[in-house]
Amino acid sequence: MGPHACQRPGIKEAALYTWEDVLSERADAARAERRTQRSRRETFRPEDPATWEHSGRVRFAGGLKRTDFLDERYRVLELLARGDDGPREDRVAVNAKLHQHLDGGAGGVSFFHALARDGQVDVVAYAISNKRQKDAYRWQGGTYSDGPFPLEGIADDPLLKESSELVKASGPGTHDPGESEPARPHPKPLVPARNREADEAHRLSDALAAFHTACSQVTGQRPSQSAAEALLTAVQTLRALGVDVFSRVADTMSEAEARRAKSLLIRASPTSSSASSGPVADDWVLGAIGYALTNLGQQQADILTRVILRAGPESVASTRDAGNTQGDPGKKPKTSGTDRRRR
Numbered sequence: 001m002g003p004h005a006c007q008r009p010g011i012k013e014a015a016l017y018t019w020e021d022v023l024s025e026r027a028d029a030a031r032a033e034r035r036t037q038r039s040r041r042e043t044f045r046p047e048d049p050a051t052w053e054h055s056g057r058v059r060f061a062g063g064l065k066r067t068d069f070l071d072e073r074y075r076v077l078e079l080l081a082r083g084d085d086g087p088r089e090d091r092v093a094v095n096a097k098l099h100q101h102l103d104g105g106a107g108g109v110s111f112f113h114a115l116a117r118d119g120q121v122d123v124v125a126y127a128i129s130n131k132r133q134k135d136a137y138r139w140q141g142g143t144y145s146d147g148p149f150p151l152e153g154i155a156d157d158p159l160l161k162e163s164s165e166l167v168k169a170s171g172p173g174t175h176d177p178g179e180s181e182p183a184r185p186h187p188k189p190l191v192p193a194r195n196r197e198a199d200e201a202h203r204l205s206d207a208l209a210a211f212h213t214a215c216s217q218v219t220g221q222r223p224s225q226s227a228a229e230a231l232l233t234a235v236q237t238l239r240a241l242g243v244d245v246f247s248r249v250a251d252t253m254s255e256a257e258a259r260r261a262k263s264l265l266i267r268a269s270p271t272s273s274s275a276s277s278g279p280v281a282d283d284w285v286l287g288a289i290g291y292a293l294t295n296l297g298q299q300q301a302d303i304l305t306r307v308i309l310r311a312g313p314e315s316v317a318s319t320r321d322a323g324n325t326q327g328d329p330g331k332k333p334k335t336s337g338t339d340r341r342r343r
Contacts, residue, residue: 033118040119041170046094052113054083055120061157062126062140062149069125073102073109080111081123087111089148094121095163099137099148102128108137110148114163115170126154207237211245223300228307235288236311250287261289268305 045051058077060066069077079085080100087098094113102109110127127149129137136144154160211234218227238245253261265285285308292301 037117037119041166042172044115044119044167044170046115046167046170047092049083049092052083052094052121053119054081055116055118055122056082057116057120057122059114059122059124059159060126061124061159062154064125064128068128076100076102076109077111077123077125094167095151095160097148097151101132105132106130107132108148110139112151112160112163114159115166116163117166119170122159124159126151126157204238204241204243207234207241207243210234211238218296218300218304223297223303225303225307228300228304231304232288232307232311235284239284244284246284246287246291247282248287249291250283253287253290257290257294258286260293261286264289264293264301264305265309268302268309270309 040053043051056078058066058074058081060068066074076085080087085100086092087100089096089098092098092113094115097110097112099108099110101107108129109125110129111123111125114122114124116122127139129139129149130141131138133144135146137146137149138144139149151160211231214227214231214234218231235246250258288308289301289305292304296304
């Protein structure tokens, strides 16, 4: 948090209470999720699809990737992943070679069901045939052969190996080694405050809840502008209340992380004319971009940076030299995260 985040009477205590309450709710949710996952693994039987919980996730092996499947073909995999359709084989099991038709039967896809760490079952596509003659396919452009492509061709695939290990560890009495129930944090009581301070505490509570919701959304879905906009709105609301989350992130960033965040900001700025000029941003902006690069991936970081730039001067300072400050007596050199924290 920034230096003025908790200096007003009542706000520090309210923030502490709210944060510990959030931690408590997270711990409860984590315990519930662990119980659910344990239940899935205990009832799971690899050769009985009635005991599976389909995840709806489609994954890839054997060098395949999402772009290898046009939308019509990918829908076949989605139906399989949700359990809304099955393979051509009569006998189905996890970690068994299976196949389904593509293009109305003109081609095919080889896949296997994989047990995931959350106890759900994913679909993993590992070979494509664009041609078919009766029951024979040309997997990966090779010679015609009957049935799905042999799993021996991807025996070292990490998804297949992980699924095999998880299957061995599933069944009655399933228990993860080292699994324990974390102690539930005890929130400190909210101290009495005057009406104005209580109102601020309520606004802070709502803003923190909105921020954590935005973080969950931006980390739990495909890169999107709406998720980035929701995160920026939540951050700006917190900053208006004196809680500067991403300035704290900026304080703890390494020099390499800071350079990477600044480089992305420069590239995304429409006023940048070279790699050495661009917007000079507040610490929280670099912290937000650094957070996105580290936790959300390049694509979401690009989107968030563009959203911040569109937010205007309240987010990013005037455009001027953002490169090396040596030789300019009017600028102070950027201190390291350690130096800033000691101030």
